[in-house]
Amino acid sequence: LKNEQPDFDISREELHTMNKERLVSILFVSVLVLTLCVGCAQSPQIEQVVANEAAPIQASAPEEPAAPVVQGEVTKLEMLSFIEQHLDFFEKMAGIWNEQHPDRQIELVTTFLDWSAMHDKLYTTMMAGEGVPDIADVEISRWPQFMTGDIQFLDLTNYTAPYADNLVESRLEVYSKDGVQYGAPSHIGATVMYYNIELLEAAGIDYKTIVTWDDFEKALRAYRDATGNYMTYAETYGSYWFTVLLTQQGKDLIDDQGMPQLNTPEALKAAQLIRKWVDEDLIGYIPTGNADTPEGKAAVANGDVAALAYPLWYMSRFTDEMENLSGKIAIAKLPVWDENSYKSVGLGGTGTTVYKNSEHAALAAEFVTWAKLSEEGSTGLWTDIGFDPVNKLVGQNLAVTRDPGNKFLSYFVTNPFDVLAEIQDGMFTAKTMQNTQIINDYLSANTWNRIHVSLEDPAMVLDETQAELMSQANP
């Protein structure tokens, strides 16, 4: 019988590899142990930070804010966002901050996550009270869920005060609850019309003559008769058109208590106008029912859409993703119902917040409000990302509003600041309260499909929507 004894001869090379492996594992274990020790020994005092150290979000001990700032030390602030440009912008602003405040240096450690994952993680960390970043962006549609229970954001009212006189107040209110301001707005989000003048001229339409929704309807008809195509689309996913038509009449989606009000005569009038255009075959559909999805943007870029109502932040979709339309798009004010109508409404947006239990909450709050709301910050948000500035001083600065090198100003036929100047005295303040998210979700997922695709009676659908939303709404 053959000896089954395994071969124990180990070559020199194998021994070498084994030693190497052992070394690696010893190193690995020591690193683990060291990390644990460091984690345990984290002091509530300001940490000394090694420059450019990239670290994941760590638990910050829930200490009282405003730790003493020691001269010459660098404070590490963690920031979470779902928009990479925001993070780039904040990193740039942190550089400027450090130049201006040599005694209060900060190091911004930014983390990017996609929209849903970012908000999910932020909410869960706050629920657990562990690992919450010092600074976080919260998009308006996810904002309401953070306003329930014990609000975890720092009151920014005092930090905003130095800039308050020059800020568009309606935008601050969006991120406030019971008079306390919890978030710093990025933009006004004024809704405007984007006209593709090349397409409109080919159909013999001058967008400057469109003043009321009646004029707009005539243009829809003229465009269809001249080209056989539709000038615009019925929005079945998202509610920009509807919200514009509603708020121009001075009514909001919610009442003062934040409860849904979708069965008002104003809401019906707004829904019926869009439905009328559908019934008379004046408007078509856009893939996915929304102009801010990949398909929707492709439709706009292809020239399937000659007019669309969107907030000014949609400018960056043109400049970044539709280069072929450069010099063909005019920004103009929205058509109105009549001379008493509100001229525009601020929609969409992202509030930057500070975690109230952060060790460095005070410094973070000072930095965030300066970076977004000061003239300097607001100018940066405009030039870098194309956000219509919340700080009114920016609009008065000709070097900014007439800057020939600005990519947004050179892309569009008209100057967005001129449009803003025309509408700024007639802006409706849309509220964001506890039920806003439920309402917008429900309208997108159900109501518009039923009215504009299944062609159900708008009055009946809005009544049912209201009843359904009242059963889901939080008082």
Place this chain on the structure above:
Amino acid sequence: MTIAGRLNREDYLRKKIMKLNLNSPKVAPFIFVLPFVLTLGIFFVYPICSTIVMSFQSVHINDIRFVGFENYRMLINNTILPTAIRNSSVYTLLTLVLLIPFPMILATMINSKAMRGSSFFRSILFLPLLCSVVVAGLVFRFMFMETNSALVNSLVINWLGGDMVRWVSLRWPAMILLVTLACWRWTGINVVYFLSGLNSIPVELYEACEMDGANVWQKFRYLTIPLLKPTSIYVLTISIYGGLAMFVESHMIWAGRSSPSNIGLTIVGFIYQYGIKQGEFGLASAAGLALLVVVLIIVLTQLKLSGVLGKEKG
């Protein structure tokens, strides 16, 4: 404590540990099952218990209150839950219809001696499972884009002569999209299950069949299918669970937002929407428990009917 005292204590502890003979037949089994018991306790039993408690609470940040059966009442009155249940059920049924027979046939083909390059096909079929579902969801989203030039629509238009399909806006196209994604992803693993089942069937049985003059179909129908029953039951069970628990696929395709007319809302999607997106953990916990009960009932019934439960006694 003095140094001497500490030394004494250490000595005592060491002795005690020494006494605990880890090799003894009484202790060793417990040591071996400990990791599993710990995992089960920490990741299954504890969450289930805390879900049961939370389902009777209103849970917000630093604001937790008992509300009795309020969450269950809201769950029953909820109007979008039926849509979620319908979507998940239809999806599960479709995946069962497609993901059991076809992998079985594929596995038989791969296992056949006449098949060339079977290991190649085996790895190709298994490959999708190694791909992250997040990436797959994104790629499918782009393949099924609602434009004329997107991959699937261009095939529909050019080959089938149809119109552009609104894949992510309409109910049935969206269901086809989700089921296609499931088939692409799960065929491979089911083939592997069936292959292992096939390998346990003795070759002699097939030879005996051939002697009796059975053709390929008869061998498949009267030999392969009955002998694969244990594998089929296993695949059926995990497919029912997998179908009802589907979430990430639809979450990726509609980018975490609500789908139009809730065509992509699944039961777990419902839990996500209320729990994570709207911060109503109490309601979401109630929904999660309901799902647990429903899945348990379905799976136990199915196991009972197929004779797996109580087999030892019978």
